[in-house]
Amino acid sequence: MSPKAVKGGVALSFLIVLFSISIPISAQDSNSSLSGAITGAAGAAVPNAKVAVKNLATGQSTETQTDSAGRYNVPNLMPGDYELAVSAEGYSTNTVKVTVAPGAGKTADVTLAGVLSLQDLGISSGQAQGTAADQARLDKRSHMLKLHQRFGLIAAVPMIASVATSFGAGGRSTSTADRWTHLALGSATGDLYFMSAYFAIRAPRIPGTQSRGPIRVHKALAWIHGPGMILTPILGAIAFDQKSKGEKVHGIASAHGAVAIVTAAAYAASIVSVSFKF
Amino acid sequence: MNKKFILAILLLTFPRLVAADSQWILEESTLTYHVSHPLKQTEGVSHAAKGKGVCHAGQCDFLIAVPVKSFDSGDSNRDLHMLQVVRGGQFPLITVRTHLPEDASSLATIQADLEVQFAGQTMQYKLIAFQHVTKGSDTLITGTIPLTLSDFKIDPPTLLALPVKNDVPVRVEMKWRPM
Numbered sequence: 001m002s003p004k005a006v007k008g009g010v011a012l013s014f015l016i017v018l019f020s021i022s023i024p025i026s027a028q029d030s031n032s033s034l035s036g037a038i039t040g041a042a043g044a045a046v047p048n049a050k051v052a053v054k055n056l057a058t059g060q061s062t063e064t065q066t067d068s069a070g071r072y073n074v075p076n077l078m079p080g081d082y083e084l085a086v087s088a089e090g091y092s093t094n095t096v097k098v099t100v101a102p103g104a105g106k107t108a109d110v111t112l113a114g115v116l117s118l119q120d121l122g123i124s125s126g127q128a129q130g131t132a133a134d135q136a137r138l139d140k141r142s143h144m145l146k147l148h149q150r151f152g153l154i155a156a157v158p159m160i161a162s163v164a165t166s167f168g169a170g171g172r173s174t175s176t177a178d179r180w181t182h183l184a185l186g187s188a189t190g191d192l193y194f195m196s197a198y199f200a201i202r203a204p205r206i207p208g209t210q211s212r213g214p215i216r217v218h219k220a221l222a223w224i225h226g227p228g229m230i231l232t233p234i235l236g237a238i239a240f241d242q243k244s245k246g247e248k249v250h251g252i253a254s255a256h257g258a259v260a261i262v263t264a265a266a267y268a269a270s271i272v273s274v275s276f277k278f
Numbered sequence: 279m280n281k282k283f284i285l286a287i288l289l290l291t292f293p294r295l296v297a298a299d300s301q302w303i304l305e306e307s308t309l310t311y312h313v314s315h316p317l318k319q320t321e322g323v324s325h326a327a328k329g330k331g332v333c334h335a336g337q338c339d340f341l342i343a344v345p346v347k348s349f350d351s352g353d354s355n356r357d358l359h360m361l362q363v364v365r366g367g368q369f370p371l372i373t374v375r376t377h378l379p380e381d382a383s384s385l386a387t388i389q390a391d392l393e394v395q396f397a398g399q400t401m402q403y404k405l406i407a408f409q410h411v412t413k414g415s416d417t418l419i420t421g422t423i424p425l426t427l428s429d430f431k432i433d434p435p436t437l438l439a440l441p442v443k444n445d446v447p448v449r450v451e452m453k454w455r456p457m
Contacts, residue, residue, distance in 0.1 A: 135367030213353035
């Protein structure tokens with residue numbers, strides 16, 4: 001055999017060996033796949049959607065279409081990072097990034113949004129989105145009004161007791177203990193009342209809103225029980241002083257009882273106005 | 279040349295020979311939510327919804343949006359509390375999307391799958407029945423969406439320490455007109 005023939009045979013053998021090694025390696029590299037379902041916003045399958053799969057490393061692109069069930073399958077992919085772009089008539093295009101592992105099948109379901117947007121309805125992005133600051137203001141308002149409600153309801157308890165003990169405090173034959181009990185209950189009522197009023201007055205206002213409905217009655221009644229809760233203890237202090245000196249309650253102090261009753265009645269009406277529907 | 283001329287004349291004379299897109303606009307709406315509490319029942323009503331529908335190749339997409347603060351229960355204090363509870367300061371809109379076949383307009387009852395976005399959450403409602411009546415060129419759609427507070431991760435508000443019920447059905451009455 002000539003040297004040329006020997007060299008040719010060696011080269012050919014080398015190529016055969018090289019080729020037989022390379023085949024299984026490339027087959028291993030491209031047996032990954034990407035599949036999934038394409039659906040619309042309401043969950044319906046999107047048939048005939050165009051699915052473009054682009055290898056981000058090589059730039060190579062493969063296209064397919066979804067079947068009647070909205071499913072797609074792209075076999076024989078090299079492992080790596082891909083960009084999956086899905087488009088269909090009547091839908092806006094959606095693009096997602098996926099990573100395909102070697103020798104594995106990757107599932108990527110994509111949802112397509114309808115072509116309509118809020119701008120199509122004449123709603124600007126400013127109108128469509130609120131702010132955390134607006135929500136925080138609402139949260140603070142609700143929190144303070146809840147405290148207003150709780151202190152207000154609690155204040156009703158010593159107020160009722162104070163009215164009940166008033167008969168023993170102001171009559172002809174009353175004891176010091178009765179008067180002190182009435183005074184203590186009245187003081188507790190006043191403390192709780194003004195704490196409740198603080199939270200109502202200081203609760204943040206929400207711009208662009210107007211009072212409507214029973215809350216207007218609730219706020220209007222405050223103009224009766226508010227001044228009443230200031231006047232009642234003043235008149236009560238004068239009456240207490242007169243009784244302590246052994247005198248009969250007289251003069252302006254004699255209005256203490258009437259003012260207190262009107263105040264308590266307005267307060268009760270205020271609670272009822274926002275508790276029940278009329 | 280003659281064939282092209284004849285085709286153009288046919289297309290101009292009979293536009294329905296080619297697939298035509300159609301659009302719908304929401305002309306009027308009444309959305310009413312119902313809240314149940316042991317002491318009282320409350321309803322809030324909004325007439326401020328905006329909506330549009332686009333039909334293409336036999337399929338229609340609808341989008342409806344309504345501002346949360348447009349609901350009026352007759353008590354501004356209650357409405358503001360509602361706005362706070364449903365996170366309306368941050369998510370001021372309720373949006374509803376649905377996809378229907380165009381031939382649904384011939385049915386007396388339409389079963390629709392709805393995607394509702396509310397209070398920062400998205401919820402799917404399947405096969406919601408809507409009654410459909412055609413009056414002249416207007417299409418009247420009525421139905422009830424079985425919304426619940428827990429669907430949207432909303433803490434039920436309380437009155438005198440008693441919480442409201444989780445179910446807050448929303449009655450929908452809409453008048454659609456083709457554009």
